[in-house]
Amino acid sequence: MVPARKTAVVAGALFLLTEVAAIAGLALYGPVLQDADYIVGPGADTRVLLGALSEIVLAAAVVGTGVTLFPVLKKQNEGAALG
Numbered sequence: 001m002v003p004a005r006k007t008a009v010v011a012g013a014l015f016l017l018t019e020v021a022a023i024a025g026l027a028l029y030g031p032v033l034q035d036a037d038y039i040v041g042p043g044a045d046t047r048v049l050l051g052a053l054s055e056i057v058l059a060a061a062v063v064g065t066g067v068t069l070f071p072v073l074k075k076q077n078e079g080a081a082l083g
Helices: 003-028 030-034 045-074 078-082
Strands: none
Touching: 003 030, 003 045, 030 045, 045 078
């Protein structure tokens, strides 16, 4: 596989992972975001923990996407690639 293609496949996979993790996190945080009695009553703690795990995966995938794309973007403009 050509190095540029390998980079593109990894960056694409990480980008798709960010989308899936963001949507999953929002869906799992539903009880906390929409139910005002969640804090004082018995709640779906497992869903919230899975939502938090999804947010951690999201953060790692976003960083991975930026790190993966940096060598490609650096060839055009290093300052913009760092941004």
